[in-house]
Amino acid sequence: MTPALEIMGLTAGYGEVPIVRDFSTRLAPGSITTLIGGNGAGKSTLLRAVYGTNRIFAGHIVFKGEEIERLAPWDRLARGIGFVPQGRCNFPLMSVGENLKMGGYSLAARGRRAAIERVTAMFPMLRRKWPVQAGNLSGGEQQILETAMVLLTSPSLLLLDEPSLGLSPKMQNEVFATVRAIAAAGVTVLIVEQNVHGALLVSDRAIVMELGRKFLEGPASAVRNDPRIREAYLGGNIKEVAAG
Ligand SMILES: Nc1ncnc2c1ncn2[C@@H]1O[C@H](COP(=O)(O)OP(=O)(O)OP(=O)(O)O)[C@@H](O)[C@H]1O
Ligand SMILES: [Mg+2]
Numbered sequence: 001m002t003p004a005l006e007i008m009g010l011t012a013g014y015g016e017v018p019i020v021r022d023f024s025t026r027l028a029p030g031s032i033t034t035l036i037g038g039n040g041a042g043k044s045t046l047l048r049a050v051y052g053t054n055r056i057f058a059g060h061i062v063f064k065g066e067e068i069e070r071l072a073p074w075d076r077l078a079r080g081i082g083f084v085p086q087g088r089c090n091f092p093l094m095s096v097g098e099n100l101k102m103g104g105y106s107l108a109a110r111g112r113r114a115a116i117e118r119v120t121a122m123f124p125m126l127r128r129k130w131p132v133q134a135g136n137l138s139g140g141e142q143q144i145l146e147t148a149m150v151l152l153t154s155p156s157l158l159l160l161d162e163p164s165l166g167l168s169p170k171m172q173n174e175v176f177a178t179v180r181a182i183a184a185a186g187v188t189v190l191i192v193e194q195n196v197h198g199a200l201l202v203s204d205r206a207i208v209m210e211l212g213r214k215f216l217e218g219p220a221s222a223v224r225n226d227p228r229i230r231e232a233y234l235g236g237n238i239k240e241v242a243a244g
Contacts, residue, residue, distance in 0.1 A: 002065070004029040004188035005050070005157055010059035010069075012049035018057050019045045021212045027157075027205075032179060032189045034199040034220065036233055037209035043192040044086055046209070047159045050190070051083040052076050063157065077106070082155030086162045086192075089146050092135025096126055096145060099134050103149025112152070119148040122181065140171030144178060151182070158182060160191040164198065176202045196233040200224045208233075 003026035013019035020042040027033055035043045048054045050061060052073040061069040068076055073083075090099050100119070104112035120126045123144050129137060134145055143163050150158065160179065164172040172195055180202050183189050193199035200206055206223035208216040216223060223229055 001028060003027055004031070004063075005190070006060075006062040007050070008060045008062070010046075010049060010061065011057040012045060012054055012059075013057065014045075014054055019212050020049060020209075023059070023209075023212075023214055025207060025214070025217060027188050027190060029156075029188055030183055030186050031204040032183045032191065032202060033205045033207060034196070034203040035190065035192045035207050035209060036196050036199075036223075036229070037215075038232075041209040042212040043209055044161050045212075047083065047085075047161050047190065047192060050076075050157075050159055051081060053083075074106075077153060077155075080154070080156040081159065082150035082153060082157070083159040084146050084150050084161065084163065086165070088142060090134040090142055090149070092133065094134060095131050096134055096137070097130045099145055099149060100126065100152065104152040106153065115152040115154070119151050122151070123148055123178070138171070140167045140174055143167065143171075143175055147178065147182075151187075155187065157188045157190070160189065162192055162194055164193060164195050172198055196229075197224075 005027040007023055007025050010023045011018045011021050023046060037043050045054060049056055052071060056069050060067050063079060063081060091102060100116050104115050107115055125141060126145060126148055129141065134142060137145060164175045167175065176198050179189055179191060191199060200220045200223065203220040206220045207214060208229060
């Protein structure tokens, strides 16, 4: 099967400093992959490199059969890569409706209306909160709004950086359910998560990064059961929770 995304020997970073080194992986279409690693491991740097907002020193990123590592972020967006960065990224003083119109600014008016219909059908909360200032939504609602703003462009690959950070356990579960729904619609998802346990439960595969390099990769269930991962990221003897 042709991978949805193939990264080959990627070295990327900022200015003169490489952070991610010699990183390779392939993502299957419609799969969910979680990227795990300690603070500063290079997870956000890897997502930024796929989207095109930092420096690539070496390697290739192949998307839809084309090397994209030299393309600008807007060209990657136009080809179907969506990126929801770490932290809040809505327009807090604008309403939910205005934020969605901003998210679809690159679409023609008719396409934008249809896209907004599509994402608000997926997340009915956005219809209920349409006139509310985005900054007044709960953290989880803002995360869903930001994801919806990116989904307006119909990406086939979605990059999510720490979508559940700072959310209550209940909202975290809602975010993970959202990720599942997105992948069920055929979108390939690469997600960075601090809630390693929750993310592994919804993921097909997992990649562990240490000091900018790939340390381990495999099916999410195998990574979840790896003693090194349990020790470092899952607090040792976690209780088993049935996947599903
Ligand atoms: N804009 C930047 N300019 C220079 N160095 C940066 C920049 N952004 C990140 N770095 C450095 O790159 C390294 C990796 O950072 P990165 O944000 O990719 O880590 P991370 O794995 O996402 O960590 P966290 O879990 O804390 O979000 C860090 O040493 C960081 O200081
Ligand atoms: Mg990060």
